[in-house]
Amino acid sequence: MPYEASGRAEQKLRTRSALVAAARALVAQGATPSVAEVADAASISRATAYRYFPSQRQLLAAAHPETAATSMLGEDPPEDPAARLDRVVQAFTALIVRTEQQQRTMLRLSLAEDGTERVGLPLRQGRAITWITEAFEPVREQLTDDGVRALALAVRSAIGIEALVWLTDIGGLTREQAVESMRWSAQALLQAALSRGAPGVEVGAKAR
Numbered sequence: 076m077p078y079e080a081s082g083r084a085e086q087k088l089r090t091r092s093a094l095v096a097a098a099r100a101l102v103a104q105g106a107t108p109s110v111a112e113v114a115d116a117a118s119i120s121r122a123t124a125y126r127y128f129p130s131q132r133q134l135l136a137a138a139h140p141e142t143a144a145t146s147m148l149g150e151d152p153p154e155d156p157a158a159r160l161d162r163v164v165q166a167f168t169a170l171i172v173r174t175e176q177q178q179r180t181m182l183r184l185s186l187a188e189d190g191t192e193r194v195g196l197p198l199r200q201g202r203a204i205t206w207i208t209e210a211f212e213p214v215r216e217q218l219t220d221d222g223v224r225a226l227a228l229a230v231r232s233a234i235g236i237e238a239l240v241w242l243t244d245i246g247g248l249t250r251e252q253a254v255e256s257m258r259w260s261a262q263a264l265l266q267a268a269l270s271r272g273a274p275g276v277e278v279g280a281k282a283r
Contacts, residue, residue: 091127091137093117098138102177110134132184139181147206157265159210164234164261167203168254171236175250178236203231214269222273226264229274233260 097117101108108116109131114124128134147166153159171178207227215223232238234257242253268274 222276225273
């Protein structure tokens with residue numbers, strides 16, 4: 076049972092929230108803070124902070140931008156798959172740009188050598204795949220379940236923090252240009268899948 080779930084739940088929730096908020100603020104400034112540094116910033120004793128977050132990784136994972144959303148289509152989503160996809164991509168890339176420092180920190184952690192510690196990190200959970208997949212529901216029968224999955228993976232590879240880092244740090248684009256490039260890539264992948272089939276999936280294969 077997590078420490079904050081046992082007794083005095085409201086007070087412990089406030090303490091946990093204060094630690095997470097302090098961690099997010101420090102990460103947004105470009106730091107990769109330790110549990111002790113976050114405790115000091117939140118004016119909470121280090122011993123207490125370690126009861127909530129025994130390791131830096133656990134704390135930074137909790138401080139990752141909100142990923143509890145079940146959809147990025149918003150209200151009254153369109154039926155056109157291209158419009159649906161663009162809505163999701165715009166919402167997702169806006170989140171990435173808005174929380175870029177936190178995203179970069181999590182990317183660094185996700186590339187760490189210890190595979191056992193990488194498993195629980197937000198970037199390893201595939202939440203964005205669910206959001207992207209929802210955009211393709213109107214063409215699921217045409218693409219098949221396997222095709223939708225393959226296409227969602229391809230789109231995710233083109234629009235995440237990894238793509239933003241490459242386009243800005245290596246490609247030299249502004250963030251606005253990078254977002255437009257990611258939107259263009261997502262649409263190009265969708266059109267290719269609709270005309271030629273999703274990558275690695277036989278055209279005309281029946282859905283399972």
